[in-house]
Amino acid sequence: MAARSKARKRAFQILFEADQRGATVQTVLADWIRHSRSDDRQPPVNEYTMRLVEGYAEHVARIDELISTYAVDWELDRMPAADRSIVRLGAYELIWEDETPDAVAIDEAVQLAKEFSTDESPAFVNGLLGRFKELKPSLRRENH
Helix, strand or coil, rough: CHHHHHHHHHHHHHHHHHHHCCCCCHHHHHHHHHHHHHHHCCCCCCHHHHHHHHHHHHHHHHHHHHHHHHCCCCCCCHHHHHHHHHHHHCCCCHHHHHCCCCCHHHHHHHHHHHHHHHCCCCHHHHHHHHHHHHHHHHHHHHHH
16 A cells, blocks of 8 residues: 555545544544554554644634535534545545645545445545535635
């Protein structure tokens, strides 16, 4: 697995854990970093994972607003937890990580959905992030 794919997977796991624990992503990220330093069996948290988690945290309110606005027939709190975390991460990377090509951000999110969620999830993630891709210029303008 490519380094960036592993970084995304870890970032997803941190977002998912934070969601499940009702903790901030910064708290969970700090726990993961501390744990990796004290336990040789835990892989270190790489810089791209930290960048994704911290970037998501910076835009969390806007990302949740976008998901709530564009996720047809899905309320954010009723969405499967894995899907919610995957879409949150994918939305951040798609809209704010300029060095990641849009198609890569979407494809990686779809792969996470295939691995961690339901059979319907990849299509849901692909559709919602595809909509964000279409709207990306206006989404970014609204945020700056």
